[in-house]
Amino acid sequence: MKNVEFPDPTIERLCCYRRILSALLAAGHARVYSHELAAAQRVTPAQVRRDVMLIGYSGSPVKGYDIAGLLDRIGEILDPPGGVGVVLVGVGYLGRALLAYFAGRKSPIPVVAAFDVAPETSGQLIHGCHCYHIDELSSFLSRRSILVGIVAVPAEAAQKTARELIDGGVRALLNFAPVQLDVPQNVYVENVDIAVSLEKTAFFAQSMSLEKED
Amino acid sequence: MKNVEFPDPTIERLCCYRRILSALLAAGHARVYSHELAAAQRVTPAQVRRDVMLIGYSGSPVKGYDIAGLLDRIGEILDPPGGVGVVLVGVGYLGRALLAYFAGRKSPIPVVAAFDVAPETSGQLIHGCHCYHIDELSSFLSRRSILVGIVAVPAEAAQKTARELIDGGVRALLNFAPVQLDVPQNVYVENVDIAVSLEKTAFFAQSMSLEKED
DNA sequence: AGATGTGAAATTCTTCACAGCG
DNA sequence: CGCTGTGAAGAATTTCACATCT
Incomplete structure (x- = not known):
């Protein structure tokens, strides 16, 4: 219950810190x-220190933070104890791109299976991920412990897909469909709305070009 | 100069309102x-009224907001006067998914050209978008007015790509590469970091399952 | 009665600034 | 010294609550 102890923006930054720390x-x-x-991100040193403080880690004023130790601590926060299972629904262009993306990097969070309505994708192995027909989703979820579902289906199918995933026990959705999913309050939804991102970018392109400079 | 008049979160919501209003x-x-x-999004009615107030529109207490009028007003805010040109760099899995995505919907912001290092993509028409070799990017940008660049290349190539786009006059980047781009301060960068989104979703999946319910 | 428009309060998040330490 | 840890200040957003209109 006290996992609301970390604010959303901090979690996001922790993911980024981890990436940089790993590289270092x-x-x-x-x-x-x-x-x-701080310089590697677009944040202030004070923000970094505050985040580190929040997760209960500390460094030394003389040597800074121990990278390995900080990485471990971040991992303790971010990584679920037993690992989260992740399934992908929707193996269209976007779904395939996601599979390629997650297969490419030695992802800390592997996608264990993918599902699609198209019969021809069933049985395929795409970027190392087994694909099944969507009808097999329920039984798959009942057999494995899956906490996260990625929704990469067309907008029209998104709500139905969300429902099936949630009924199967998923606790959080990563939604790429441009619709607001209607879910119970105990299910977390992270929306990645590419169209909105592009429109927003276009807006700021416009307003940036009006500024004097810098 | 006064386009900083709209806070970032409001711009994002305006994009969403527009989508819903169009559907209505x-x-x-x-x-x-x-x-x-408000119900169609996950926001409060007060938030909607505040946003509408910010963009200088008003409705009637008795009938609510005029949908067409509000849409027009939002368009005046979001849509650049002459339209923004958008180019995509990186026609891998993700790039293709993006082209399919933007081709599918009658997008208000069309992608006018795509570029990639792979010689075999040059000259192709992918989802209605002409593809060129990356070497042609500079000359393309010098011929057309392009304000937005989409970076969908591997992490290693992202910074170089950003540089070329910015040198070509682009004012904002939509960046899908998992790196922090180093850009001049007068260039806006919108990061879409899929790995971070998934890690964040996994984290909240975990913490949601610990909550009593609701 | 039920909606909008909006000051003012509340909340959330970020930054400042400085004590303290090696 | 320069850096961490952190209370306190500050900024940015969201929500409340109510006057107002029809």
């Missing part, structure tokens, strides 16, 4: 200062 | 109340 570690560094971590 | 209009409705528009 791989590059042979052992320690970082808050200002270095 | 298409369904034959002429007017909406703030609580109806």
Whole structure:
């Protein structure tokens, strides 16, 4: 119940810190200062320190933060104890792009199965992920513990897909369909709305070009 | 200069309102109340009224907001006067998915050209969009007025791509690569980080399942 | 009665600024 | 010194609550 202890923006930044810390570690560094971590993102050093404080980690004023230790602590926060199972529904262009994306990087969160209405995708192995017909979704979910569902189906099918995933026990949805999903309040929905992102970008392109400079 | 008059979250909601209003209009409705528009999103009626107030529109207490009028006003805010040109760089899985996505819907913001390093994509027409070799990007940008660039290349190539787009006059980037782009301060960057979104979703899946319910 | 428009309060998030430490 | 940890201030957003109109 106290997992509301971390504000949403902090969680997002933790994901980003982790990426940077991993890269630093791989590059042979052992320690970082808050200002270095801040510079790699678009955040202030104070923000970094506050986030680190929130997750109950601490560094040393003389040497900064221990990268490996901080990574571990972030992992403790972000990574579910038993791992979350993730399934993808919708193996169209976007679904395939997502599979390629997650297969490419040694993702900490692998997609364990994909589902689609198209009969020809059934049985295929796409970017290392097994594909099944959507009719098999329910029974699959009942057999495996899956906490996250990715909705990459057309808008018209999104609500129905969400319903099936939730009925199957999924607790959170990553939704790429341009509709507001109607879900119970105990289900989290993260919307990735590409059309909105593009419109927003276009708006700011316009307003940026009106500014004097900088 | 005074386009900083609209806060970022409001712009995002305006995009969503527009989508819903269009659907309502298409369904034959002429007017909406703030609580109806609010219910379609996950926002409060007060939020809707505040947003509408910010863009200088007003409805009538007795009939609510005129859908067509509100749509026009939102369009005046969001849509650049001369239209923004948009180019896509990176025609891999994700790039193709984006082209399909924007081709499918009668998008208000069409992608006018796509670029990739792979020679075999050059000259192709993918989902209605002409593809060129990346080497042609600069000269293309110098010939057309393009304000927005979509970065859908691998992480390693993202910074270089951003640089070329910006040198070509682009004022805003929609970045799908999992890196923080280093850009001048007069260039807006909207990051869509799918890996972060998934990690965040996984985190909340975990914390949701710990809550009592609702 | 039920909706809008809007000051003012509340909340959430970010930044400041400085004590304290090695 | 320069950096961390953090209370306190500040900014940005959201929500409340109510006057007002029809």
